[in-house]
Amino acid sequence: GAGVSQTPSNKVTEKGKYVELRCDPISGHTALYWYRQSLGQGPEFLIYFQGTGAADDSGLPNDRFFAVRPEGSVSTLKIQRTERGDSAVYLCASSLTGTSGYNEQFFGPGTRLTVL
Amino acid sequence: AQSVTQPDIHITVSEGASLELRCNYSYGATPYLFWYVQSPGQGLQLLLKYFSGDTLVQGIKGFEAEFKRSQSSFNLRKPSVHWSDAAEYFCAVVPSGYSTLTFGKGTMLLVSP
Numbered sequence: 001g002a003g004v005s006q007t008p009s010n011k012v013t014e015k016g017k018y019v020e021l022r023c024d025p026i027s028g029h030t031a032l033y034w035y036r037q038s039l040g041q042g043p044e045f046l047i048y049f050q051g052t053g054a055a056d057d058s059g060l061p062n063d064r065f066f067a068v069r070p071e072g073s074v075s076t077l078k079i080q081r082t083e084r085g086d087s088a089v090y091l092c093a094s095s096l097t098g099t100s101g102y103n104e105q106f107f108g109p110g111t112r113l114t115v116l
Numbered sequence: 117a118q119s120v121t122q123p124d125i126h127i128t129v130s131e132g133a134s135l136e137l138r139c140n141y142s143y144g145a146t147p148y149l150f151w152y153v154q155s156p157g158q159g160l161q162l163l164l165k166y167f168s169g170d171t172l173v174q175g176i177k178g179f180e181a182e183f184k185r186s187q188s189s190f191n192l193r194k195p196s197v198h199w200s201d202a203a204e205y206f207c208a209v210v211p212s213g214y215s216t217l218t219f220g221k222g223t224m225l226l227v228s229p
Contacts (some may be wrong), residue, residue, distance in 0.1 A: 041221055107159040
């Protein structure tokens with residue numbers, strides 16, 4: 001079956017611009033996660049949705065970052081006034097539920113964001 | 117502070133030789149433990165996981181890992197490395213009561229002929 005998909009695969013933007021990154025989870029997965037992977041680092045948690053609501057957004061670095069999941073399926077990560085330090089690979093993952101660590105998170109291929 | 121440490125940034129192993137990648141964690145209670153592999157241009161793939169029970173865990177692609185509570189370690193092993201194993205390997209944890217993964221910085225495995 002189809003895995004987690006993310007679009008675009010690459011995004012180049014200029015400092016100060018607004019960007020949207022999209023994640024399509026595996027059908028039927030109620031939990032969705034966003035992570036950010038900077039060069040030479042492991043992925044870092046940003047935000048986690050259970051259904052339509054953000055269950056934990058403690059990883060969002062500042063108020064320029066926002067994510068939505070209005071129908072409990074597709075999610076969009078939105079970054080306002082991008083900065084060069086936002087350049088990274090943004091990873092999305094989904095799992096059947098998010099109520100415990102027992103449910104494997106399946107990762108998408110990521111979106112590589114480059115801010116010039 | 118709670119953390120996941122992978123002390124080796126790079127490791128080079130000859131094809132056919134054995135492999136051990138180190139992972140240590142610092143958490144009050146034993147978290148759920150995972151190893152992921154990331155190949156160039158590929159997403160993260162789960163190799164194996166430990167929740168409880170038998171401390172030696174078998175995973176995919178011939179990998180295994182051993183949980184040692186006394187050392188707060190969860191080292192990944194493979195008896196004979198293949199060239200296709202060259203990739204970056206991440207140790208990760210889910211702390212008790214949470215659902216999100218915390219990753220180490222990764223170890224890049226290079227396989228020499």
